[in-house]
Structures are given as C-alpha cells and as structure tokens.
Amino acid sequence: MQKPGKTRKSGATGVAGLAVVLCLFAATAYGVGSAARGIFLAQEEEINPIIAGGDLDDLPALMRGNIPAITTSMVRQEIPRTKPPRMCEMPDDYFAKLDRGFDRPAGYTNRNEYVRKYRDRRGFLNERELRAAKVAWHYFEKFTQETTGLANSVGNYPSTTLWDTASYMAGVVAAYELCLIEKPEFDRRLTLLLTTIKGLDLFRKELPNKVYHTKTGEKVDYTNKAGEIGFSALDIGRFLVWMRIIKNRYPYLGNTVDSVLLKWDFHNAIGPDGLLYGAYVDKETNETVYAQEGRLGYEEYAAKGFALWGFRPLLAHRAEPFLTASIYGIQVPYDGRDPRIFHSQNYVVTESYLQDGLELGFDLPHDDSSPEWLHSDGWRAEFADRIYEVQENRWRRTGFMTARSEHNVKGPPYFTYDTIFSDGYPWNTVTPRGDYVPDHAAVAAKAALGLWALWETEYTDVLYDAIIELYDPENGMYEGLYERGQGRVAIYTANNNGIILTSLLHKVQGTILTPYFGDTEVWYTAFRDQDVRQRRGYPDPPQQDDWLPALRHSIQKEADF
C-alpha cells in the first residue's frame, strides 16, 4: 500500500539517471584527457625546437666546417683586438692612448688570467733599434735562396728547419710592419716561400721532414745529404703559430696558407691523450718511430701552435709534470720527466717563454679579446716572470749578465743548450750530446732583446746596451756575447735574427698574433665530402668545450733560499 504524499519511482527512471551520470563522467574524462594531451604535446614542441644547423642540431660531418671557431669575444661579447697599423702609418700619439694596465694589481684573476708585475716595452723604434732591425733583416736578404724562397738556418750553410723557417716568416712580417720593405716585396717573398713549402716532399707522406736543403728544397739528413730524418712536433708547432699569424694578419694569403697545411697528415702528431709526438727513423729496421716530444717551455708553446688550428693538445699544454729548483731565491720550474728514463734533457731556457710572450701574449689560443696586460694563459706568464727574475738575480749577485738560450756556436759542437737549469745543475751549458761546456756560456742576443721587449726594467736596459750594436752590417746580428770574455759569438742565424726582429716589432705593435675576422676557413671546410679529414686528423672548428683550460699554479710569495 502507498502512503499519502509519497510518489513511487519506477526502475526505468533509475536506469536513466545512471546513464546520465555515466555520460557526464565520460564527457568530463574526455575533456580532461584532451586538454592534458594538448598541453603535453604543446610542451614537447617547445622543448625540442631543433633547427637545422642550429645549436641543438647534431651536425653531420659534412657541415661542421661551416660554423665559426668560438673565441672569447663571441662568448663574452667583448670587442676583439685589432691589428695595429704599420709603424710608418701610426699616428704620433698612438702609444699615448694605449691601455697599459698600470693600475691593475699583479696576480691571478678569477678566470686564472694573470697580471704580471712587469710591463712590456712599447713605443716607436729609436735610431739604434731601427739600425739593428735593418741589420737583422739584412741576414734574410743575404741568406734567402732565390730558387726556393727558403732562408738558410745558419749563414751560408744551405739547410733549414721548420722552426727556422718560422723565424724567417717572423722576419718578413716584422720587416713589412716596421716599414723596412713594402708590400710587393712582402708578397713576393711569402708567396714563393709558401709555394715551396706546399711542394716539399714530406716525411713518409705525413709531415715535413726535420731538415730541407734550402737551394733544392730536397729533404735531407743532418749532414745535408738527401735522406729523411723524421719530423719534429716542436718545429711544426712553431711553424703553425706563424702560419696563423700570417693568415690572421693578411687574410688575402689565407687560401695559400690553408692549402699548405691541407697537404699534411697530422694523425700521428697528436696522440689521443693530447701529447705531441715527433717521429724518427729506427736505424736498424728503418721503420718510423713516434716518440713524445717537448719539455716544459717548448712543449706548451708548440701545443698552442697546434691549438690555433683547432687541435686539442690537452696534456702537452699542461705544465705537469714539473718540479722547481731554487736558484737565487727563485723557484725555477723545470720538466719533471727524468732524463735518465726518457733520454731527453729538460732544458730550461728563455726562448720558449719569450716566443709565447712576444707572439701569443701569454694568452690562450681562443682568447682574442683580453687586454695586452692581462694574460689568459696565466701560469705561462707567471712562469716567464720567474725565468726573467732568476736571470736578473744572477746578474745582481754575481755580475754576470745573463740571457740564456740555446744558440749556435762557431765550430764544434756547433750548437749548445746554454741553460738556466738542466740535468740537475743550474747555469748548465751543454752540447746536444750532453757534454758540459761552460766556455760556451753566452749572453744570447735573441734572449737579451726578447727580455728587453717583454720586461721594461733597469736590467734589460743593460742587456740592451750590450746587444743592440752587436752586429756585422754585412751579415746580420751576432749570435751573442761570450760570458767569459771570449768576445762575440761570431755566427749568424735565422732564428736569432728572426727573434730579434720579432722583439723589435713587439715594441711597436705588441702581441704579434691578431684575431681572425672571417666567418669560416678553408682549413675547416675542405675535404668535407671525403674521408681525408678523418684520415689526416684534421679538426673541426673549436667550440667553447674544446678550449684549452686556463690553469694556475701556486705563486711564490717570497724569495726562497
């Protein structure tokens, strides 16, 4: 019986209600799902906007040469340095406007850059310096072979190495920038030289032989007879520095420069660990032997030469393993690899530090924007200061003028390593076979003027007076002045005259290496359609991750006796 006021619902009504509820739930779920899907899909499109050739695009090898090499000016939005004008084109107040950073305290910065306690010497050449420059250039005028454009390493002896050829290139650049020669002569010399080098018969189709005959361009042995010795990674490294200097300063020579290097095979010159390897021929088996080459000083300089062309000699650029020897209160760094084990002497000389300072400004290869008083390869500048200070201290405490470097001598043994430290001894003067020959100790002209250019001090003024008139107008600058009073080192070399010209050019223009202003280079784009680049070990344009690291080492706070 049904009570009054109450209506009885049928079962159909309940079923209908349930259906409505289900429909509403389904509609809601669909709506939420569609919205979520839309949201997620939209987010995915925003996260992966890969654009061909863009930053996130995994470039195929064919296209990797198209991107520019990344430098500090690009990353830090800094203004790159510019190429200074030639000396004869400089305004009179050119040096008055230079930022010398005199107000900056010496020491490392947060980026491991280093500000030296000393400043380099800047200004126009005076009459004495200009005369020295002309005499030094006369060496190359006299001893360059017209047939090949190669300059003799030593006087009229017709042989040369890539190291000394780089010194000749330095001489040509300096002569042009100091207005000793004009552009037609400059172009003629460099074009002939680069053409000859491009046509050189390589050592076993890899890299240039250690020595070439300058008259014929033949590869020769150390006795200047036809043959092959091997290649030197250090020589090639220095040559690469000057090839980069020429290419950056004179872009119209860029294709010629690139075409020289694009004939070479680098895959054995740099190991996977970033060490530099030279090659020599095993006397018994006649097979090529690749051996690590370079010790502290030269090794890092050569490594930076390779890095300027995109290679990554990571370990070669590091100072380790190194030790220090306390000499006149200065902790002089030397290579820690034991000569008894590795059969390679750990000579400490001035030259490699000078070349780094004069040509590269103690900067890292990717640095194209730091001011000249700030050295991005900090520890190199700090070590160079020690090399300078220990020589000044020797002069102050013993009276011996000291500017030590490797140098040629007249007569046997023809060449000496006149070192600050080597083989466990300070001020060790040794022959290439290790004999101690103190009578060959000398003030090396190139070292003296290099120190004078990079360290503006009272001591380098003394060195300057000793060396600046040490020349034979017919042959060039003498190699040096014997320390024990035997007079001049009466021999004339390409390396000595080239470094002297570089030092004089540095006074006028500062760091010799200038930035590259092109977008890309044939060096990076050539052979992209072949496997040549892989077989020969050609690199891609270096990116920020490829930069050599800026490092620091402990600074000596006070004299250590």
Place this chain on the structure above:
Amino acid sequence: MSTLSKIFLLATVSLMGLPGQVPAQATNETSEFTPENAILDTSIPLAIGAREARQELRTSFGWPTFQEGLVEGVYFRFDPDGYARFAPTPRLDTDVFEVLCRPRTYSCLGRKDDLSVFLDPSKLLKLEHANVLPGDTFFLVDGISEIQVPERIMQPLDLAMENILSAGNELVIRRGGTEVDRVSLTGFHAVTSYLRWVDARQDYSALPRGWPVPNSAGAEAAILTQTEAWRGPQQQPITGFSPAGTPQTAPVETEVAEVRGELNVLRQLLLEREQPATLQQPSTNPQLTQTEPSLLELEAAAEQLRKQIMQIRGEDAHSVAPIQSASVQSTVPVAPISPPSQAKQMAQRLEYLMTEIGLDARTALMLLDGQGVTPTPVAGAIAAPQEPDVVSQILQELEAEVAIPTIDPASPTPTVPIGRSDTDMMAVNPDEYRLLSEYFKSVMPQ
C-alpha cells in the same frame, strides 16, 4: 774547452805534419760543419757497455749520433768526426782528456791542459808538453810517493813507458827542483787506446790486452774469429798498426810485411858493418843511430853470457873480460860490431836451449853446431841473415872456450854443468839432437 781553443787545437793538429793527411786547411773551414769529416761509425762500441745515442739537435745540421760509455774507469763520448772527451765523471766536466782529429783523417790528438799525446809517423805514442825545456825532470806521483821517469818520455814511448804512464797517476814536471806543471794522467790509457782504435779504423785488434771488447753479434764479432784479423790475446807489437790512409783490408799481411821490411833493413845494416871498407866510414843512414842502442844491448848480453860460460868452465871470467870490454868500447864509435853481434846471437840461442829447453851446455852447443844458425823464439822478431863464415867463426870460438874443458880427458876433475852428471853427458845420443833440430826447423821455418 772553448770554441776558440778547439780551433787552435785543430790548427795545432794540422801543423803536426802527421802522415797520411790531407793538406792543411784554413782555420775557418775547420770551424764549419762538414759532413765529410765523419770518420767513425758510432754504432761500433769502443768497449763493452758503450751505446750509440741520438744527439738532441734543434738546429738544421750536426752529428746525428754519438757514442758514450765507461771504460777503464773513465766515461767517454765521441762523435763521428772523432772528437771525444774522456773524464772520470759522467758529466765529463772535470779532469777531461779531449781528443780532436784532423778533418777527414785518422790523425788525432789527445790533450789535457798543456799535455798532448798522439801517434807519431811510426805509430808510436808521443807526448808533448807546452812548457817543457831541456833539463826538466819528470816524476810520476800517486799521491803518496813519487818516482822519477827518464826524459825519454818526451820521445816516442816504448811499451814499458806507456804502461807506466797508463797507471793513471800525475805527471809532475820540475825545473831545478821547482814544480813547473802537474798534469793528471787519468784517462791516459783510455785515450791512447782510443787513438789507436781510430787509427786502425775501429779495428778491435788495435786495442790493448785486457780491453773489454764487446761480444757483439754484428759483423765485427765475426771478424774477430777470423785468423786474418785476430792475432791472439797478447798485446801486439805497436809496429803492427797500419799507417793512416791505408785500407784495413789485410792488417796482418801489412804487419808481416812491415816486420819483414824492418828485418831487411837490419840485415843490410849488419852486412854493411861487416864490410871492412865501411867500418871506418861514419854512417849516413839515420836509422843506424836508432839501431846502435840495441846493438850495444846485444853486446852487453853477449858479454854477460860469455861470463856465464866462463863460470861454467870454472875459469876466472876477469881474464877475458877486459878483452871483451875493450872490444865493446872500441866498437861503439865506429860500430864494428858484427862479430860480437853474432856471438850474442849464438849466446842467446845457447841460453835458450839451456834455460828453456833444459839441455846441458854441451848438448846445446852440439845442437847449435849441427844446426847451423837456427832462429830461436827469442830472436824471432829480429832474425838476422845467415852468414856462414861469421857463424863458423863464432862457433869455433865458443867450442874452443866451452867444449875443450868439458871433454878434456886429461882433466882430473872435469867441470860438469849444474844438475848434469858426467854419465848424462856421455849418454847423449847424436841422433837425439838431430831430431830436435828437425823439430825446431819444423816449428820455426824462418
């Protein structure tokens, strides 16, 4: 040593006038690198343990290799051009003997301070000192004691003097009791051996006895086992070194030829002296003066042997000694020395047979008498020509002096050689010495 001093040294070497050399070159040429100056192969070790190493060259020229090692207590290094340094420290920095060779020749000179040593034209070592004057005296000092050495150390050194100097002491030069100079001889032996080794084109047979010759597996080792090159472990006569400039294809033949040549010279000299017409003529041959000391020595030895014979005879040696002494004295100025020389030769052979073989005097004499003149090992290096007349004369003299007393039946107490009984003497079979003589002929055909 500085470059300047090396150039000076090179000029000194050039001016020495050593044989087998190219004409002197200008100093400026020697100061420049010339690959033709290479004379040595640095891969051939001078001694056990030496190794060839690569020079660390950063220039475009120079010697690509060198050799370094330790021998006879001194470290050494040498280049392909022969330039070498010997010193007691591995750094080669103190007490250095330096060797420089004349460009493109095997003529080298060792030098330490003012002392120089080199091989003279006859391949004998010769010392020179820049501060030596006539009358200076020389001493060898070992830190505790000292001995005086004769002035002839400044003449070509004989083997005995060379051995004395090789002991590695200090050579002190005094003038009137005042010390003029003192030079360490450390490394002298190694340097002189090196000079000979270079002169012999790196032939190991030139090195002295006891030198640590490497037992290498190379071609040189094979050569060592060949009789043509290997002359036994004994130190070889220094006259055996081939002259500079001569190929080393047959060093033994060259040496034999030289020895024979010298023997011929001596033979001719002896023959000349035997000629009565030439006895009173002063000799113009410069080599004659060189042979006189040795002839005097031979005469003295003969006299000594004669005394021994006299003692054997039991006679008073003084009864004949004055005659012989006078003979010796008279021969010195004009050199009429052939008979004493022959006598000495006979005496040597007699002594050899008695002391080395063990024959008694009689048997030995009979042997010599039956053999004629047979070279003995003692005289082998200077074997003289056979001169039957002289020999027979000497034999007659000796027989007269020796044989008569021993076989004199009238003597009541005949003299018997020591250790020999009369029975032994009488038991000698004539066939026995003939067999021995045949034996000597077979082993010493020359």
